[in-house]
Amino acid sequence: MxxxxxxxxxxxxxxxxxxxxxxxxxxxxxxxxxxxxxxxxxxxxxxxxxxxxxxxxxxxxxxxxxxxxxxxxxxxxxxxxxxxxxxxxxxxxxxxxxxxxxxxxxxxxxxxxxxxxxxxxxxxxxxxxxxxxxxxxxxxxxxxxxxxxxxxxxxxxxxxxxxxxxxxxxxxxxxxxxxxxxxxxxxxxxxxxxxxxxxxKHPTVVKGMLSDQAGPMVFDLEWDIKSKEITCIGVAYEADKAYSTYDVVASKELLVSRLTASRLVIGHNVIDADFNVMGHHPTNYSPSCIFDTKVVAHLIHAHLANLGLLGLRATVSYYRPTTGWKEDKEDLLEYNGRDCAYNYYLYEQLCADLDTTNQWHLVEKQQRLARLAVLMRERGVDIDLRAVRRYHREWQGNKQLLKDDFPFNPNSPKQVIAFFKEEGITLRDTKEVTIKRQADRHPLMEQLADYKELGVKPITTWFPLGKSKVHPTFNVTGTDVARFSSSEPNFQNIPPSLRRMIVAPEGMVIVGLDFSQIENRCVAWLAGDKQMLADFASGMDFHRLSASRIYNKRYDDVTDWQRYEGKKTIHSTNYGETAASLAERVFGSRRQGAVADAVALQEAYFGAYPAIRTWQRQVSDNFERGDITLVNPFGRVRYIYGQDAHTRKKKGCHYYGCSSAADIVNQRALDIWEAEGLVPILIVHDELVYCLPVGTATATIARLKDIMTQPVKEMGGLVVPVTAKVGADYGNLRIPE
Structure with a gap:
C-alpha cells in the first residue's frame, strides 16, 4: 500500500x-x-x-x-x-x-x-x-x-x-x-x-429490590458527598445481572449481616470509602471475607498506580470492551447496578490473575494496610497553628525582599541561566540542588540558593492557616513499589524545615522509628554481596567504611567529603543510574571531567562490591530475553515497561530494592498495630512515626524496636537495625540519652 x-x-x-x-x-x-x-x-x-x-x-x-x-x-x-x-x-x-x-x-x-x-x-x-x-x-x-x-x-x-x-x-x-x-x-x-x-450489552439491573443469595456478593453504595447520606445500594452475584434499590435501611442490614457472618463481600475501594460511609468495618480482611477490587488490582497492575488508572471503569475496560456505563447517571439505580455487575466481572478476572501470579497470600496484608491507612487519616496530625501563621507571614515578606535584590527574575530559569552565563558560569538548569552545588562560585548564586531554600510553594501547601489538626489521605494503591502515598496534603514530601510544624499534643511525644539503610541492605541481600552485608554487620559507619573501600584509604583517613561522595555513589549506582547522572548529583555538572570522575567512582564501587554489578546485569539480561516480570522476595509481582535497556534496568533494580524495603516497613506497621494497638501518625518512606504518652514512651519504644528488628524470614533472616528519635515536634527529634 x-x-x-x-x-x-x-x-x-x-x-x-x-x-x-x-x-x-x-x-x-x-x-x-x-x-x-x-x-x-x-x-x-x-x-x-x-x-x-x-x-x-x-x-x-x-x-x-x-x-x-x-x-x-x-x-x-x-x-x-x-x-x-x-x-x-x-x-x-x-x-x-x-x-x-x-x-x-x-x-x-x-x-x-x-x-x-x-x-x-x-x-x-x-x-x-x-x-x-x-x-x-x-x-x-x-x-x-x-x-x-x-x-x-x-x-x-x-x-x-x-x-x-x-x-x-x-x-x-x-x-x-x-x-x-x-x-x-x-x-x-x-x-x-x-x-x-x-x-x-449492559448487564440487566433489577430495580427496587435486593436479593440475598449464596456465593460471593458484590455491593456498591451511592451517597451524597457533602452529607454522606446513602441514597441507594446495589448488589450482584454474577456478571450479567444486578439488583439496586433505594431501600437503604434493609439493604444495610443485609450487608452488615454478611460482614458479621464473614460471608464474602466484594467492592471497589470499599475499605477506604464505602465501609466508612456505612459506619461498619469488618474485623476479618482475609480475601475469603473481603475482596476490595481496587486493592487487588494494584497487586496485579502496580505499573498503572502512578497513572491513576486503577479506578473501576479503567480496570474493567482493560479486561473487556465496555460502552459508557460510568458516564450515564440519569437513572441512578441503573448506574449503581451496572457498577456492581461489572465489578463482579472484574472480581472474576482478578481471581484468575491472582492464581497466575501466585499473589493470594498478599491480599489480606494489603487490605489490612488499607484499613490502617483509614485509621491514620481519622486520627489526624496535630499542627502548631501559631507557628504556621507566623511562618507564612515571614515567608511572604522574606520572599519578596530577596526577590527584589536580584538583577533578574529569580523565578525565570531563562533569565537566571542567561545572567550567570555572562558571569562565566554555565547552568544546566535552575533546580534547587543545582544552585546549591554552585553557591560558592558567585555571591548572587549563594543568594539565589537562599531564595530557593525558602521554597516556591507557600506553607499552606501542607498546612492550612485555620486548622490545628489535619487529616491527610494515606493510600496503599498510589505507588508502583508498595510504598504509601499521601495527599490532601502530601505529607510524604514535607520540606525538612517545615516538619517542626507537626507537634505532639500535651502530655505526648512524637517518636520516629527509622530503619537504617534499609534499601541498601535489601540490595546487598538481593545481590548476595557478602562484602557489603559484612560491612553492614560490622557496626561501623557504613558510608565511611564503603568510602574507604572506594578510595582505597584507611577508615579513619576518609574525609567527610569523600564519605559524602561515596554515599551518593551508592544511592545512585545501586539502581543503575549513569555516570552522567552521578556527576550531576555529586559535582553539579555533566561536563566531561565531572563525568570521568563519576565513572571512576562507580568503577571503584563495583570493584569493592562486585556482586552488585553482577546482579544488575542479571536483571537487565532477563529483560532483554523478554521476561518483564519481576517478583520480589515477598512474592510481589511487577511488570516493567521501558523504551530502552538502560531504563528497564533502572526500573527493575529500583523495584527490587524499594519494594522489598516497603514490604518490610509495611509489615512491621501491621505487626505493631496488632501487638500494641498503635496507629502511626505518619509513614514516611522508611520511617514509622507515632505519638506516645510521655510517661510510657521509653518502655513502649523498646517494645516497638523489638518488633521492628525481628528477622525478615522472606529474606533469609535479614535484620535491619532501627533508630528511635523522640521530640515535641517532628522537626526536632533526637536520640534519647
Missing part, C-alpha cells in the same frame, strides 16, 4: 499543499500533505485515526512512519494480533501544522475546528463493518466530540452502525511506557467487540 501525496497546484517553494486546501487556516503555513489511498476494505481489520502528520510523515508522504508509528506497529498492533496490512491509517489533519503557543504542533480554537472540518473532504469512507480506533485526544474530540482521552480510553461505542473505540496515542505510550499494556488490550478489545457485538 502506497500513500498518496497529492500533486502541488500552487507555486514552487510553497508548503506542499494542494489547491483544494485553500480556505483552510493551515493553508500556506502547514507542511506537506499525507493521505493514504483507499485500500481493499475486505482485507482491513481496523481503521486507525491519529492526530496530525509529523516530520517523517511529511518527508516520506506516508502516515505513521515516524517513531510513534513504529511503536504503534511493533509494540501495540502486533501484540494485539494486527499487522500493517490489516490496518488503514489516517489522521485528523493532512499536513504538519506550525506549533501553537503551548509548543504543540496542532491548531487551537476556531482554527482547530475549521482545519479539522476542511480536512474531512479527503476522508475515505470506512465501511461500517470495519471498526475504527481513535488514538489520542484530538481524534477522540474530532470524531466523537469528547474530551480527555485519559477519561475515555477503552470506551467502545456504536456510531451510525459502526464500532468506534479510543485509546492513547502511541506518542503518549512512548513517553509513558506503562501505558503499553493498556493500549494493546484496548486494540484487542475493539477486535473482540467487532467479533461479538453483544459483549457491549
Amino acid at each position: 502506497v500513500a498518496l501525496v497529492m500533486p502541488l497546484a500552487t507555486k514552487a517553494g510553497s508548503t506542499g499543499q494542494p489547491s483544494t486546501c485553500k480556505g483552510c487556516p493551515l493553508y500556506g503555513v502547514g507542511k506537506g500533505f499525507v493521505l493514504e489511498p483507499a485500500p481493499v476494505w475486505s482485507k482491513i481489520k481496523m481503521a486507525i485515526i491519529g492526530e496530525a502528520p509529523g516530520t517523517n510523515e511529511v518527508l516520506q508522504g506516508k502516515p505513521f512512519v515516524g517513531k510513534a508509528g513504529w511503536w504503534l506497529l511493533k509494540n501495540i498492533l502486533n501484540p494485539a494480533g494486527l499487522s500493517r496490512k490489516d490496518v488503514y491509517l489516517d489522521n485528523t489533519l493532512r499536513c504538519l501544522p506550525p506549533k501553537n503557543k503551548q509548543g504543540e504542533a496542532y491548531p487551537v480554537g476556531t482554527d482547530k475546528l475549521q482545519a479539522e472540518m476542511h480536512c474531512r473532504q479527503y476522508d475515505k469512507l470506512v465501511p461500517s463493518n470495519v471498526p475504527i480506533m481513535l488514538v489520542g485526544g484530538k481524534a477522540l474530540g474530532q470524531k466523537l466530540g469528547l474530551t480527555g482521552i485519559s477519561d475515555w480510553h477503552g470506551h467502545v461505542t456504536l456510531q451510525a452502525g459502526q464500532l468506534v473505540g479510543c485509546t492513547f496515542h502511541p506518542s503518549a505510550v512512548m513517553r509513558q511506557p506503562n501505558l503499553l499494556p493498556v493500549a494493546i488490550r484496548e486494540h484487542y478489545n475493539l477486535l473482540t467487540a467487532h467479533a461479538n457485538p453483544s459483549i457491549l
